[in-house]
Amino acid sequence: MLNKLTAFILTAAIFGGAIANPVLGQASQTKQAKQAEKVAEVRGRIAKLGTGEKAKVKVKLYSGTIYQGYVSSAGDSDFLIVDKTGASTKVNYSDVKSFVGKGLPLAAKIGIGVLAGIGALVVIFGIAYASSDPPRF
Numbered sequence: 001m002l003n004k005l006t007a008f009i010l011t012a013a014i015f016g017g018a019i020a021n022p023v024l025g026q027a028s029q030t031k032q033a034k035q036a037e038k039v040a041e042v043r044g045r046i047a048k049l050g051t052g053e054k055a056k057v058k059v060k061l062y063s064g065t066i067y068q069g070y071v072s073s074a075g076d077s078d079f080l081i082v083d084k085t086g087a088s089t090k091v092n093y094s095d096v097k098s099f100v101g102k103g104l105p106l107a108a109k110i111g112i113g114v115l116a117g118i119g120a121l122v123v124i125f126g127i128a129y130a131s132s133d134p135p136r137f
Contacts, residue, residue, distance in 0.1 A: 039093040046074045049101045058100040059091060067091065
């Protein structure tokens, strides 16, 4: 038992070290690079969502301000949100902390698919069980 435990610990240490070293050797991104990546992500999500009254969003800025409405137009450096009252607000991509668009996130879609598959299996097994002969002892 002790030999198996020792072998497992040594294997984990060897492979763990081999995997962790390349990750530790990478230089961390600068703040500007992270900001540029965030701007590109928000710009891409706005472009995918589109503009118009069906393009509903909820945007939280780094300042703590929250805007909710629809995207009426999108440019290279900013986009325009129109709220319920009809007031429009210009928002720079670089000011966006979090962004929620219309539609379900990927994790929710995957969860729905998994639950539908499980439900189908339960129905199939239920039908198979109901149509089979009961076991005789």
